[in-house]
Amino acid sequence: MALKPTIFKFKISLSDLNRNHYDTLNLTLAQHPSETAERMMVRVLAFCINAQEHLVFTPGLSAVDEPDLWMHTLDGQLALWVDVGEPAADRIKKATRLAKVVKVYSFNSKSAAWWALTENKFKSLTVSVYQFEWPQIQALAAMLQRTMELSMTITGDSAYIAAESGECEIDWLILQ
DSSP: OOOOOEEEEEEEEEEETTTTEEEEEEEEEEEOTTOOHHHHHHHHHHHHHTOOTTEEEOOGGGOTTSOSEEEEOTTSOEEEEEEESOOOHHHHHHHHHHOSEEEEEEOSTTHHHHHHHHHHHHTTSOOEEEEEOHHHHHHHHHTOOSEEEEEEEEETTEEEEEETTEEEEEEEEEOO
16 A cells, blocks of 8 residues: 655745745645655745746655646746756756756755766756755754644745744755
8 A cells, every 4th residue: 555645734924125025825745655854844845935826746755756836827838847856967057948947956065075076067058057055954844743834034045944833944055
């Protein structure tokens, strides 16, 4: 018998000072049985950083040819492709042919090694690559509950997140 995903519900009061975007997001996410809490929370964080109308979560790990998040225009064109993790350069090269904007959010303890190996392959691609600090992502994942209310303020290259279970700050580096 296959393991079923775990469902999480988030109500996020978002203030993105960089883009003057203010919203209340009601998100329902399915955590794949093989997905870590850290990866799922990075998906939520990436959603908030890119929040806009028509941005949606894809099936995630169960759909290998799709990104973690994407946004289509009203005429069906792929406007935004967002990958979470450390994707292969070939995957991102294909994504740049399919989508107008491609972003990668790297986050785990091996992120620096991944970037050292793939940086030269990404230089010729039109892609934005961001790196989160692993200890900060672990602190964010430690706050995880099945139903959460979060307050998130994004300013500069940081997100300040407060929940009933605690608060943390997530910084990111722009690698490309």
